[in-house]
Amino acid sequence: MGQGKPMGRGTTLLPLLITWCFMVASVQSTFNITTILDGYTNFSVLNRLLSSSGIATEINDRQSLTLLAVSDDTLNAFINSNQNADAVKVADLLRFHVLLQFFSMDQLKALPTTYFSSYTTLLQTTGKAIYNGEESKLNIYNTLQNGILIGPALPGAASNATVVANITSSGVDISIMQISNILIPVGFSINGGDLMQVLMGFYHYNTFIRLLNATGVTDALAAMQGQGLTVFAPTDAAFSALSKPVESLPEDEQKLLMEYHVIKSYLSLDSFKHLVDSPLQTLAATLATKGYKLSVTGLLLQTGIVNVTIGDVLEDANPVAMYSVDSVLLPADLFSAADVPPSETAPAPLPKTNSKSNGTTPQAPSSTGSPVPVKNGAPAASTGTSGSALVLLLSLVFLIM
């Protein structure tokens, strides 16, 4: 008896599981964006980029969306004028062209004509759609005279694109609209140097920005963005706590100090957890300078003079990461214990968030508990569906037993 039961349970479960698999499969493969776009010769570049970036899969996992498609001519022109574009940034830009709801042309034309409406795009699912402290949703403004404008920040303002044509649609699952131009979220920068944009989006890294710029380290950062880079950004308060201003150092030492805040590889927050007394190679450590080591144990950075804990994630877009630190990292090669600000000996608790101090806008993704933004995460809608399908299935199984 006791042995027959589990077998019976197994045989009941198996067909149900198979049925469930088919249910999930049928939910997720109602369309294949690659196959759809294959039918349009003018969208081959877009099609290729969607596939190579993995966004095609993110799209296919959705149940209802509108792709704002740009033609090969437009996309090629954009690529040619942005030769240094970072692949991660290009992918984010493409995600900004995927509205997470279905729009037919009729539905677009029925939108209110008095004000724009803001819509969520696939970019929001990455938690990265915040540039200069603004959450970049996509605005659609239905003007009677000038057609459907996409991306105007204000009614009447210059828009990035207009809707050109209804390319195709299937039921209420997927709609593809051709638009006239690439959409760029306000504050988004596709090229190297973007870390500065990120820093400027928060209001308390002004000293760091100024010093990076004055010492020319910004150029090194821009050049390294494709290869892997981790930056520790001290706050303005950290710089003002120093007993003497950084500007009083000789210029070459100012530069070394800035370079000491840059690691020549990408380190996600997660990867720090596995480090114990690990010396990190800073940009300041060259054959000529030797030294300039930074030792890391978990989130604790040790310069030999100060111990500093890594704070908020300001940017995490492999191969680039940037974290806030509330103390300047003082290398033992340039400073002595006498230079350490008094407060450093009893470190103050870390600020919980790095969002703007007057915080009227939504917080940066980093401060919402899961510091590393989910990349290529299962989209909410389809997860929800498979989740509820599973619950349904399980309750069914228990009913039958």
Ligand SMILES: *[C@@H]1O[C@H](CO)[C@@H](O)[C@H](O)[C@H]1NC(C)=O
């Ligand atoms: C979509 O179609 C492409 C080729 O047309 C194929 O390579 C890909 O595997 C398909 N994706 C899915 C999820 O079926």
Ligand SMILES: *[C@@H]1O[C@H](CO)[C@@H](O)[C@H](O)[C@H]1NC(C)=O
């Ligand atoms: C493809 O693009 C060209 C140039 O933009 C245009 O003249 C042509 O009509 C388009 N073809 C289709 C099928 O949309």
Ligand SMILES: *[C@@H]1O[C@H](CO)[C@@H](O)[C@H](O)[C@H]1NC(C)=O
């Ligand atoms: C898109 O439009 C917004 C609002 O007018 C503007 O701020 C932004 O610079 C435009 N982007 C481009 C690339 O033109």
Ligand SMILES: *[C@@H]1O[C@H](CO)[C@@H](O)[C@H](O)[C@H]1NC(C)=O
């Ligand atoms: C959009 O295009 C599809 C496919 O050609 C067509 O079935 C649909 O009726 C069109 N919708 C509008 C509003 O033009």
Ligand SMILES: *[C@@H]1O[C@H](CO)[C@@H](O)[C@H](O)[C@H]1NC(C)=O
């Ligand atoms: C960086 O320095 C240049 C001059 O060297 C200046 O034009 C620019 O405004 C500075 N940028 C910042 C963000 O300070």
Ligand SMILES: *[C@@H]1O[C@H](CO)[C@@H](O)[C@H](O)[C@H]1NC(C)=O
């Ligand atoms: C930094 O932390 C280490 C390990 O906890 C400790 O041994 C060292 O004395 C600390 N150094 C300073 C300057 O606080």
Ligand SMILES: *[C@@H]1O[C@H](CO)[C@@H](O)[C@H](O)[C@H]1NC(C)=O
């Ligand atoms: C927030 O603070 C910054 C400078 O600290 C200021 O420029 C900005 O206008 C403030 N925004 C609001 C909404 O108060």
